[in-house]
Amino acid sequence: MAGPREPWPGHAQGSPGYRRMILALFAAGVATFSQLYSVQGVLPELSRDLDVSESQAALAVSAATLGLAVAVVGWSAVADRFGRLRTMHAAVAAAVVLGLLVPFAPGYEALLAVRFVEGLALGGIPAVALAYLSEEVAPMYAAVAAGTYISGTSLGGLAGRMVAGPLSEFVSWRVGTLVVSLMAAVAAAVFILAAPKPRGFVPVPRRTPGEPTLARKLLMNLRDRRLLALYAQGLFLMGGFVAVYNYLGFRLEAPPFLIPASWGSLVFLAYLSGAWSSRRSGTMVARFGRLPVLLGSIGVMAAGLAVTLAPWLPAVVAGLLLLTAGFFSAHAVASGWVPVLAVGGRAQAASLYNLGYYAGSSLFGWAVGLLFVPFGWPGAVACVGALMAAAAASAAALRGSPGAARRVIPRG
Numbered sequence: 037m038a039g040p041r042e043p044w045p046g047h048a049q050g051s052p053g054y055r056r057m058i059l060a061l062f063a064a065g066v067a068t069f070s071q072l073y074s075v076q077g078v079l080p081e082l083s084r085d086l087d088v089s090e091s092q093a094a095l096a097v098s099a100a101t102l103g104l105a106v107a108v109v110g111w112s113a114v115a116d117r118f119g120r121l122r123t124m125h126a127a128v129a130a131a132v133v134l135g136l137l138v139p140f141a142p143g144y145e146a147l148l149a150v151r152f153v154e155g156l157a158l159g160g161i162p163a164v165a166l167a168y169l170s171e172e173v174a175p176m177y178a179a180v181a182a183g184t185y186i187s188g189t190s191l192g193g194l195a196g197r198m199v200a201g202p203l204s205e206f207v208s209w210r211v212g213t214l215v216v217s218l219m220a221a222v223a224a225a226v227f228i229l230a231a232p233k234p235r236g237f238v239p240v241p242r243r244t245p246g247e248p249t250l251a252r253k254l255l256m257n258l259r260d261r262r263l264l265a266l267y268a269q270g271l272f273l274m275g276g277f278v279a280v281y282n283y284l285g286f287r288l289e290a291p292p293f294l295i296p297a298s299w300g301s302l303v304f305l306a307y308l309s310g311a312w313s314s315r316r317s318g319t320m321v322a323r324f325g326r327l328p329v330l331l332g333s334i335g336v337m338a339a340g341l342a343v344t345l346a347p348w349l350p351a352v353v354a355g356l357l358l359l360t361a362g363f364f365s366a367h368a369v370a371s372g373w374v375p376v377l378a379v380g381g382r383a384q385a386a387s388l389y390n391l392g393y394y395a396g397s398s399l400f401g402w403a404v405g406l407l408f409v410p411f412g413w414p415g416a417v418a419c420v421g422a423l424m425a426a427a428a429a430s431a432a433a434l435r436g437s438p439g440a441a442r443r444v445i446p447r448g
Contacts, residue, residue: 049174049177049180054173056231057231057232059226060226060227060230060231060232061169061181061184061185062184063223063230064124064223065165065188065192066195067131067192067221068158068189068192068220069189069196070192070193070195070219070220070223071131071196071217072100072192072193072196073192073197074196075096075097075138075151075213076097076197077197077198077199078200078204079097081204081205081212082209086144088144099148099152099155100154101394101397101398102152102394103152103158103159104155105398106156107157108162108387108390109163109384109391111123111160111163112164112167112386115163119234119237120164120168120234120237121233124160124168126160127157128160128224128227129224129228130160131154131157132220132221132224134157135154135216135217135220135221136217136218138154138213138214138217139209139211139213139217162189162386162390164386166185166375167375167378167385168234169182169185170375170376170382171375172234175376176322178375178376179369180321180322181318182318182368183314183315183318183368183372184318186314186315186367186368186372187314187315190307190311190314191307192223194304194308195216195219196216199215199216200212200213200215203215252380253380253384254388255380256379257378257380257381257388258388260379261433262377262433262434263378265433266371266377268427268430269330269366269431270389270393272400272423272424272427273337273366274363274393274396274400275401276400276424279404279419280420281304282401282402282405283408284303284352284356287413293349295349306353306357306359309357309358311364313365317329317364318368318372320332320365321369327431327434329365330366330431331428333365333366333369334431336359337363337366338424340357340360341355343358344356344359366427371393373437374386374388374389376438377437377438400419404416407419
């Protein structure tokens, strides 16, 4: 059965292996999410160039996230058989090659097909990254390392949108996405070169007698109420977060703001607060415990959401900064907690979290619009607030779980 050859305490904070791990996972996050969301920044130009409607153009984003959601469970099984790092190498290399094909898609249907397959490849990073991290980093530093990976994902998503968007306006959407794909290729190379050799997990090429099947591993994780509570964080919080960014642009174009769409795209700069907070969350976990930081982060999200109701642009921006910081902090805590509580395989537990995460993005990112259209921004805020309340209520199942409370580290 897969497992470590000998007890491996993990890379300690400050060690060369730990520094390489931090750099590698940060680069992996940039490589993955810059490609995943670059198309979101070029949708108007893509719509005009390919002569499709706005909703059809948006499917270029959804196709990739759908592919990722579909693939995460399968990638977790591959990681058990062939190893965490080897699997991530294959996934990021395939994603880079497919990303370089996106700008050359001859038509709309071909673009959707390439983006879907690109999403399938990209799924190998989030499906495995946190399992790899939890097995290679000393447990007391895992939360900080997970926060660094999440900060890489937030900066990657920001970079993809902010680089591709202006280039699409001044040159073309094809040039914009090509530049992002080249940037992702550099980040992927950094990841491949920097990631330390695995020492905490030994893959087994074929299932041994008595080893649980993939279905059994998934079922074991789905039966654990603590893990279900963490999957709910991804489902509800990501759904609400994406919905805010999906519909805030429409609000800013309308009175009393009347902000042009080209300037409205600058709201993505709020992702910088997420890069900071996700990294900071690891330090806060070490001081207060995972559950207080998770609930506190949801509270910060709710406060930021309420502030966006103000009819004053600086207040809206401040609220968006708070909401984004709270979301990425909560996501870093929840996603980093999953491998700690995994009961049927770390990779499978992490893949189920990602499945809920991207399902929430697809479902609630669209469904909140059903209230936004008739009731405007207050309707959207009410719906997103309900999702946050559901996430906080779900977190009650995490009381008493390992890591929920502060861990006292002896001095000396």
